[in-house]
Amino acid sequence: MNPSRVGYPQVRGRGMRGRAWGIDAGGVNPELGRVAVGQGGVVSRAQAISAGYTPEQIRERLSDGRWERVRRGQYAERVDLGRLEPWEQELFRHRRLVHAAMNAMQPGSAVVSHHSALVLQRIPVWRADLAEVQLTRTNGRGEVKAGVRHHQGRLTPADLTQVAGLAVTSVPRAVVETASTTSFEAAVVSIDAALRRPEVSAGELRRLLTVTDCWPGGPTIRLALAFADPLAESVGESRLRVLMHNEGLPPPVLQAVFEDDAGFIGRVDFYFPDYNTVVEFDGLMKYADGSQYTLIQEKIREDRLRALGLQVVRLRWVDLAHPARTALAIRKAFDTSRRTRLAG
Structure with missing residues (x-):
């Protein structure tokens, strides 16, 4: 990814001409549209069936390109990303992957974290693997499965926020999480940008420095935080x-x-x-x-x-x-x- 800024454009479904989720040639399905709007445009197979679509109708929409499979059992309207810069396309797809991964989890069992939390909160990331979703489990073990990296971690209420209907680690927490698993350069890119956000206070960063002192990536976190400067205005x-x-x-x-x-x-x-x-x-x-x-x-x-x-x-x-x-x-x-x- 090669952004000088991170863009979060509004995009529309291919050939929709003003239509939204669930409005097909055969009629309007406002129920599925409401569900999709609350889930970043992503719905599960079970939700589609509950809203009145048959398995045959789902297959038909996937086959003719009206819908696309985001991950197994999770679908979204196909959209034309051709007018977007390559990195904007990557960010758009990653947000959909995050919603699809969380939609497949048991409620309350995971929190969006690391670079996935940064993307949702409009913080630039550099050289992040946007094909992989980052979650922190509130139960279970850490593992990589079906394009999702599950971390284990102890989170407090101060570490959490809500974004687009999802539980997400806060900007301060997410930047130190990301810094612990990435390069010094990538960490500085995100922390420079995060320091311009009003919710990122010096006190919160001091708290997180103490929390992360013994993390495997602790040295990178400390070096990047000491070097970071909000006056750097772009990636x-x-x-x-x-x-x-x-x-x-x-x-x-x-x-x-x-x-x-x-x-x-x-x-x-x-x-x-x-x-x-x-x-x-x-x-x-x-x-x-x-x-x-x-x-x-x-x-x-x-x-x-x-x-x-x-x-x-x-x-x-x-x-x-x-x-x-x-x-x-x-x-x-x-x-x-x-x-x-x-x-x-």
């Missing part, structure tokens, strides 16, 4: 922060504001004050409108920054795949700034 900026840290670059100032005689120039993603260097990350959506006006304004902005004596380094998603080369580009800007100062 790309968070990943670039980690890259610069790993490559031994000095810590930059985030979202520094610059002005000149004409007034406000703008905020920059990263500023190295000791080296008069600005680093800007150009995410996928930054120039989405493709307008000439936008490009001209960005060029004017960059010229004004350079007029202040700043070096400006622009980086893109592709640069994140080449850490050493990217760090070298920033260091070359440092050297240019130093030579310019000495020459002056």
